[in-house]
Amino acid sequence: MISVRNLIKTLGTEKVLRGVDLEVETGETCVIMGRSGSGKSVLIKHFVGLFKPTSGEVWVEGEEITHLEERKLGSLRKKIGMLFQSGALFDSMTVEENIAFPLREAGLRNPREIRDRVAEALEMVDLAGEQEKMPENLSGGMRKRVGLARTIVSRPACVLYDEPTTGLDPIASDSINHLIRRLQKRLSMTSVVVTHDMKTAFHTADHIAFLHEGRIYFHGLPAELRASRDQAIVNFVEGHSGETD
Amino acid sequence: MLTSLGRTALSLLQYLGELAKLVYETCAAIVSAPIRWRLFLRQVVEVGWRSQPVVIVTGAFTGAVLTAQTFFQFNRLGMKSAVGSVVAVAMFRELGPVLTGLMVSGRVGASIAAEIGTMKVTEQIDALRALGVHPIDYLVVPRVLAMMISMPLLVAEACAISIIASRFVLSQVLGVTGPYDWYNTQHYVGPRDLDMALTKGVVFAVLIVFIACHQGLNTKNGAVGVGRAPTEAVVLGSLAILILNFFLTFALNMVFPAGLN
Numbered sequence: 001m002i003s004v005r006n007l008i009k010t011l012g013t014e015k016v017l018r019g020v021d022l023e024v025e026t027g028e029t030c031v032i033m034g035r036s037g038s039g040k041s042v043l044i045k046h047f048v049g050l051f052k053p054t055s056g057e058v059w060v061e062g063e064e065i066t067h068l069e070e071r072k073l074g075s076l077r078k079k080i081g082m083l084f085q086s087g088a089l090f091d092s093m094t095v096e097e098n099i100a101f102p103l104r105e106a107g108l109r110n111p112r113e114i115r116d117r118v119a120e121a122l123e124m125v126d127l128a129g130e131q132e133k134m135p136e137n138l139s140g141g142m143r144k145r146v147g148l149a150r151t152i153v154s155r156p157a158c159v160l161y162d163e164p165t166t167g168l169d170p171i172a173s174d175s176i177n178h179l180i181r182r183l184q185k186r187l188s189m190t191s192v193v194v195t196h197d198m199k200t201a202f203h204t205a206d207h208i209a210f211l212h213e214g215r216i217y218f219h220g221l222p223a224e225l226r227a228s229r230d231q232a233i234v235n236f237v238e239g240h241s242g243e244t245d
Numbered sequence: 246m247l248t249s250l251g252r253t254a255l256s257l258l259q260y261l262g263e264l265a266k267l268v269y270e271t272c273a274a275i276v277s278a279p280i281r282w283r284l285f286l287r288q289v290v291e292v293g294w295r296s297q298p299v300v301i302v303t304g305a306f307t308g309a310v311l312t313a314q315t316f317f318q319f320n321r322l323g324m325k326s327a328v329g330s331v332v333a334v335a336m337f338r339e340l341g342p343v344l345t346g347l348m349v350s351g352r353v354g355a356s357i358a359a360e361i362g363t364m365k366v367t368e369q370i371d372a373l374r375a376l377g378v379h380p381i382d383y384l385v386v387p388r389v390l391a392m393m394i395s396m397p398l399l400v401a402e403a404c405a406i407s408i409i410a411s412r413f414v415l416s417q418v419l420g421v422t423g424p425y426d427w428y429n430t431q432h433y434v435g436p437r438d439l440d441m442a443l444t445k446g447v448v449f450a451v452l453i454v455f456i457a458c459h460q461g462l463n464t465k466n467g468a469v470g471v472g473r474a475p476t477e478a479v480v481l482g483s484l485a486i487l488i489l490n491f492f493l494t495f496a497l498n499m500v501f502p503a504g505l506n
Binding site (some may be wrong): 045050071077078080082089101102150 | 364371
């Protein structure tokens with residue numbers, strides 16, 4: 001589904017990605033893990049063309065998108081949805097208008113059909129009946145759910161989750177983890193989840209990629225990651241900073 | 246010193262280049278992408294309708310005070326019947342477009358930069374892009390079209406109100422009555438002056454809206470950046486209006502020469 005080859009990305013003077021190679025298979029849930037600031041979000045933003053690589057290639061469904069102009073990325077972006085870290089809801093619109101946005105942009109005009117599809121998407125993210133609320137009146141977890149409803153309402157083939165549980169309490173995080181898994185089963189989508197939350201990673205992943213020092217340091221099954229004795233992986237999984245009091 | 250000058254010149258060139266690119270992309274989008282008429286109408290309300298109090302007060306009091314000052318000077322020379330025409334020409338050719346431009350830059354330019362800037366730092370623009378919607382089509386084109394339609398009308402309205410205010414002050418406050426003043430106004434003010442006002446209105450609209458959209462789209466550094474974007478949009482927009490107005494006056498005077506009707 002998604003293939004990244006020797007991706008290098010420099011932001012300002014900092015080389016954030018130093019040659020990333022990654023394959024995401026159709027239908028799987030791939031979790032990209034790494035420390036804060038390791039470039040995980042930068043990496044997945046390349047998958048929908050929100051960032052252009054400094055060098056390297058990005059392929060989606062057999063098509064190279066590396067050098068596609070913004071306007072030519074429109075059809076790709078209808079196939080790949082993205083849930084942003086903050087939810088990125090349009091704050092001047094109600095929940096219903098936010099979720100209906102991709103439908104209206106795709107040319108759907110029938111108000112009843114739009115209403116039904118919005119209600120269905122909200123039901124999928126356990127927020128039935130919240131159509132009239134404004135984003136400012138939602139909690140962090142609810143915003144992410146509405147953002148997810150907006151992402152899945154047009155049934156993309158793949159969903160990218162950027163830190164879906166960051167900033168949420170443990171119960172809300174667990175609920176989002178279940179939601180990701182449930183949606184994956186119900187809609188048979190490919191999912192790429194960026195997180196540094198071990199619970200999210202082990203709960204949702206078919207494969208885990210560990211981004212370390214600008215490269216994919218490990219790519220394999222969750223069980224293989226748990227079994228690894230590599231010090232960088234052990235430190236990350238067990239949360240050891242190496243510092244002493 | 247030279248290095249600093251060179252750096253300033255380079256950043257000015259870069260800024261102008263970015264602005265030119267935004268103008269080009271917007272023109273291309275107007276021609277090739279579907280126009281969102283609902284957003285356009287919303288912006289017409291925002292720019293045109295919600296600017297009414299500001300434009301009415303600006304036009305009325307500028308016309309009134311300019312009339313009073315002109316009268317105080319001209320009356321000593323026995324030229325009080327020329328006051329109305331001088332005020333009308335000044336309003337149509339300079340003060341109407343410039344003051345309306347400055348007021349709209351402060352009200353609308355700031356609001357555009359703040360709104361787009363907030364969307365930028367809260368990833369809403371990235372969300373638009375991720376949903377396959379080009380930010381220029383969705384955010385810039387409706388605002389540009391609304392400004393280009395609304396601004397000349399606002400300028401004409403400010404001029405008309407200033408002349409009404411001028412007539413009121415002349416006749417009711419300063420006691421200038423009789424036919425000569427109104428005759429002179431009709432004689433010296435004509436369609437050329439209105440054309441000049443409307444042309445300046447369109448040019449200022451383009452300046453205000455592109456500067457504001459550019460500031461918004463390039464907002465960085467979170468809340469600090471969002472705070473800075475509208476300030477810079479207003480400062481740059483106002484300076485651009487004042488500087489370009491000088492050159493525009495000479496250029497437009499060749500197209501719409503001043504003089505008797």
